[in-house]
Amino acid sequence: IATAQHFTYVFYNEIDRQKLLREKDMENRMHLALGDDEFVIYLQPKQRLEDGEIGGAEALVRWIDPVRGLVPPDEFVPFFERNGFIIEVDLYVFDRVCAMLRRWLDEGRPVVPISVNMSWAHLRNNDFLEPYDRIRAQYDVPAELLEIELTETMVFANPELLIGVIDDIHRHGYRCSLDDFGSGYSSLNALKDIDVDVLKLDRAFFSDEDADNEREWNVISSVIDLAKKLELETVAEGIESIKQSAMLKEIACDMLQGYVFSRPIPIEEFEALLSSGKEE
Ligand code: C2E
Ligand code: CA
Ligand code: CA
Ligand code: CA
Numbered sequence: 024i025a026t027a028q029h030f031t032y033v034f035y036n037e038i039d040r041q042k043l044l045r046e047k048d049m050e051n052r053m054h055l056a057l058g059d060d061e062f063v064i065y066l067q068p069k070q071r072l073e074d075g076e077i078g079g080a081e082a083l084v085r086w087i088d089p090v091r092g093l094v095p096p097d098e099f100v101p102f103f104e105r106n107g108f109i110i111e112v113d114l115y116v117f118d119r120v121c122a123m124l125r126r127w128l129d130e131g132r133p134v135v136p137i138s139v140n141m142s143w144a145h146l147r148n149n150d151f152l153e154p155y156d157r158i159r160a161q162y163d164v165p166a167e168l169l170e171i172e173l174t175e176t177m178v179f180a181n182p183e184l185l186i187g188v189i190d191d192i193h194r195h196g197y198r199c200s201l202d203d204f205g206s207g208y209s210s211l212n213a214l215k216d217i218d219v220d221v222l223k224l225d226r227a228f229f230s231d232e233d234a235d236n237e238r239e240w241n242v243i244s245s246v247i248d249l250a251k252k253l254e255l256e257t258v259a260e261g262i263e264s265i266k267q268s269a270m271l272k273e274i275a276c277d278m279l280q281g282y283v284f285s286r287p288i289p290i291e292e293f294e295a296l297l298s299s300g301k302e303e
Contacts, residue, residue: 117139146188223280257278
């Protein structure tokens with residue numbers, strides 16, 4: 024028994040130690056990495072269920088590390104939220120998105136609204152939208168083409184603050200969505216105060232087995248009906264099967280974002296996809 028305990032102790036410490044080392048390494052290199060364009064954005068299309076066309080996309084950050092290769096956001100976003108660097112990363116993503124939209128407009132390409140994730144770390148600053156406006160103005164992109172995704176967890180951390188934040192976002196002209204809705208302890212009741220434009224239903228709503236669970240679909244379609252009554256657009260996240268996609272269309276969910284339609288892809292690939300859809 025003593026040996027087993029000892030082993031567990033050493034085991035966990037080794038994991039902690041490696042995590043600390045990795046974080047130290049990220050901390051040392053993050054500023055240079057941002058300057059060296061090691062962070063890139065991928066776009067995941069949102070498919071309109073009514074006609075199957077691309078109705079928008081979400082910008083998702085990736086770290087292309089020369090040593091470690093493509094690092095997924097789950098490995099650095101939580102750490103950067105703790106040390107504050109996420110603010111710079113989010114603004115970098117926003118800058119790249121605005122530059123891309125400017126280019127699309129200049130080149131007369133098809134254009135769809137793009138959403139970006141905004142970490143709660145920004146909300147500590149009263150003037151958190153000022154840098155966003157500065158970037159947007161620099162590229163002269165209409166604010167209606169930009170959507171800011173806030174996560175459900177912020178609702179519970181500080182609902183009053185969030186109501187003010189959404190108000191600010193709207194006054195500055197951006198669209199606003201509530202991300203990961205239903206992933207935690209979302210209370211439907213909160214929706215009466217949370218005045219967003221879009222509700223993104225977390226993939227927790229959709230189980231792995233296809234669309235056979237009647238109870239599950241009753242819950243989903245009720246949430247979609249409620250959202251409609253509140254005049255919210257609905258996006259179902261993490262949809263992987265055609266069956267789920269067909270069900271969502273049937274219950275009049277507005278958009279789908281998931282592997283069944285497309286994974287997050289590099290900008291050039293997204294542009295090709297968008298152009299091919301529009302030519303038909
Ligand atoms: P999220 O905002 O909920 O983004 C959606 C995540 O779900 C993405 O993971 C996407 O690749 C994944 N996904 C989409 N469709 C499917 C599907 O059908 N099946 C499965 N299994 N997954 C699907 P990703 O890109 O790894 O991002 C993870 C999280 O990292 C994001 O979750 C978001 O919270 C955070 N993140 C990503 N980019 C940024 C950013 O620029 N700023 C901030 N603050 N956070 C970001
Ligand atoms: Ca998101
Ligand atoms: Ca989400
Ligand atoms: Ca998430």
